[in-house]
Amino acid sequence: MTNAVEVAIVASAFGADAVRTAGHRKWAEASRRAGAAGFEVRRELFGYEADAAPTRLAGLGADIAQLGLWSVYSTPASLYTADGQLDAAALRRALDEAAALGARFVKLQLGGFADHADGDAIAGQLKGANVRLVVENGQLTQGGSLHQFVGLFDTLKRDGHADLLGMTFDVGNWAWCGVRALDAAVALAPYVEYMHCKIAAGEGARRFATAPAADDARFAAVLERLPRGVPRGIEFPLDAAAIHDDATRRVAWLAAA
Known part of the structure; x- marks a missing residue:
């Protein structure tokens, strides 16, 4: 496929209950069958806390790699606390777990970043880490404002x-x-460096995530403004009644969009 982009499937796209019940391995296999290049493991969807133990993560990571997939390790933890301080303990835990999994990316929420990035401390934690740290815009005002992200990257560049x-x-x-x-x-x-692909439908408290339509001009305009080579993660709900067919179709579409 000419100029195809790597597509990952986020575990939650298969349904939170389905992942907690059957485990991530089953859905990594489903992702591979659908033609995905990567699979995003969600810490909050582990059935048991023991699933985050190093040996369990290493086993899961080996299974994902054997399928020919690269992985993302996603944790709901935030890089910064509500009062704007670096949460060094959360970062260390996420890095250690991602390393055990063998992930390409480790993803945290931004949290309460205000004006002090503490880049030296982050750099110290990342030293020797074979995983790329990425922060995600969330659905809450804290950790989801454009001003925060612009400020974060401006501050890191300045420092x-x-x-x-x-x-x-x-x-x-x-x-x-x-x-x-x-x-x-x-x-x-x-x-x-990585995308979560979905759109929001509804309004206010009734807003929910859904798949973009193939002819969604606003979604297409966003893709056009972002780097073409950035991997795209499917994070919208897949059709539970036809998981394989829907996942396969969505992967092919998003790779070429």
Whole structure:
């Protein structure tokens, strides 16, 4: 496929209950059958806390690699606490777990970043780590504002840490924070290294994640503003009644979009 982009499937796309019940291995296999290049492991979907133990993660990572997939390790933890301090313990735990899995990316929420990135401390934690740290825009105002992300990358650049970390750009999450995804794409494109592909439907408390239509011009405009080679993760719900067919179709579409 000419100019195809790598596509990963996020475990939650198969349904939270399905992943907690059957485990990540089953859905990594489903991702491979659908033609995906990667698979995102979600820490919050482990059936037991013991699933995050190093030996369990190493086993899961070996299974994913044997399928020919690369992995993302996603944790709901935030890089910064609510009062703007670096959460060094959360970062260390995420890095250790991602290393055990053998992940390409380790993804955290941004959290309460204000104006002090503490780049030296992050760099110290990342020293020797064979995994790329990315922070994601969330659905809450704290950790989901465009101003925060612009400020974070400006601060890191100013302090000599321009390449310290990257961004997971979640197209749909901006809607929860009242930000136009295209505006965010224009401002943050240089820092985006991984994408979560979905859009938001509904309004207010009734807003929910869904798949973009193949002819969704606004979604297409966002893709056009972001780097073409950035891997794209399917994070919208797949059709539970036809998982394989839907996943296969969506992977092929997103790879070529």
